[in-house]
Amino acid sequence: xxxxxLIGRESESVVVKIxxxxxxxxxxxxxxPYNDRVPPTFVGTLLHASIAGVELPIVGMIHGEQKITYxxxxxxxxxxxxxxxxxxxxxxxxxxxxxxxxxxETIGYxxxxxxxxxxxxxxxxPVKEEAQ
Amino acid sequence: MKRLSDRQVSExxxxxxxxxxxxxxxQYAEASGDFNPIHLDDNYARQAxxxxxIAHGMLLMAQMAAMLTDWIxxxxxxxxxxxxxxxxxxxxxTILCSGFIRARSEKVLVCDLAAFNERDERVLSGLAHxxxx
Numbered sequence: 001x002x003x004x005x006l007i008g009r010e011s012e013s014v015v016v017k018i019x020x021x022x023x024x025x026x027x028x029x030x031x032x033p034y035n036d037r038v039p040p041t042f043v044g045t046l047l048h049a050s051i052a053g054v055e056l057p058i059v060g061m062i063h064g065e066q067k068i069t070y071x072x073x074x075x076x077x078x079x080x081x082x083x084x085x086x087x088x089x090x091x092x093x094x095x096x097x098x099x100x101x102x103x104x105e106t107i108g109y110x111x112x113x114x115x116x117x118x119x120x121x122x123x124x125x126p127v128k129e130e131a132q
Numbered sequence: 133m134k135r136l137s138d139r140q141v142s143e144x145x146x147x148x149x150x151x152x153x154x155x156x157x158x159q160y161a162e163a164s165g166d167f168n169p170i171h172l173d174d175n176y177a178r179q180a181x182x183x184x185x186i187a188h189g190m191l192l193m194a195q196m197a198a199m200l201t202d203w204i205x206x207x208x209x210x211x212x213x214x215x216x217x218x219x220x221x222x223x224x225x226t227i228l229c230s231g232f233i234r235a236r237s238e239k240v241l242v243c244d245l246a247a248f249n250e251r252d253e254r255v256l257s258g259l260a261h262x263x264x265x
Contacts, residue, residue: 029159030160070211
C-alpha cells in the first residue's frame with residue numbers, strides 16, 4: 001500500500017484561517033492558557049491537506065517522532081497556506097516486527113508568501129504482507 | 133525574577149506534571165481532529181496490540197511545549213521543538229516533563245527535553261530552541 005513511489009508526492013495547498021474558537025478549544029483540551037499566540041503544537045491539527053495514495057490513519061499506526069520549526073510567532077486570526085509532502089518511506093524491523101516508517105512534512109506560509117513554520121512527522125505502521 | 137537572557141547552561145527548567153484522563157484525551161481528539169480509535173476505544177486498542185487506549189503523542193508534546201511557554205512567558209518564542217515518542221502514555225499515568233539548558237548563544241537557548249512516567253520509563257526525549265526577543 002505504501003510504496004516508495006509515493007516519496008515526493010505533495011498535497012494541494014490548503015488555506016486556513018486560524019480561528020479563535022479552535023485555538024481556545026485546543027488550549028482548553030491541552031491545559032494551556034489561551035491568548036493570541038497560537039500554541040506551538042497547534043499546527044499538528046492541520047490535517048486537511050491530503051496526499052493521494054496516503055490514507056491516514058493506517059490501522060495500527062503510531063506516532064514516532066515530531067519536529068516543528070517556527071520562523072516567527074503564529075497568531076490567532078492569521079491565514080496560513082500549508083501543504084504536506086511525503087519526504088521518505090522506508091521499512092525497518094524492530095521489536096514490533098517489520099514496520100513502515102513514513103516521514104510527512106508540512107510547510108506553512110502566510111499570505112505574503114513568508115515561511116512561518118515547517119514540521120515533520122514520522123508515522124510508524126505495521127507492514128502488511130499482501131497475499132499474492 | 134531572572135530574565136530569560138540571563139539563563140545559563142545546565143540550568144533546569146521548571147518541571148510540569150501531567151496526568152492524562154480519558155476525558156482529556158477525548159477532548160483532545162475533538163480539538164485536534166485526530167479520532168484514531170487507539171486513543172478512544174479500549175477494545176480496539178487492545179486488538180491493535182496496544183493493551184488499551186493510549187494518549188495522543190501530540191497531546192504529550194503539547195505538555196512539553198506548555199512547560200516551555202510557561203517558562204519563557206513573553207520573553208521569547210519556541211523556534212524549534214523536536215521530539216521522539218519513546219513509550220506509550222496511558223490515562224492516569226503520572227508524567228513529569230523536564231528540561232535543561234544544554235547550550236546557548238546570545239539569542240538562542242538550546243534545551244534538552246525529557247518526560248518520564250511514574251515507573252521511571254522515559255516516554256519522550258527531544259530538544260527545543262528558544263529564541264529570546
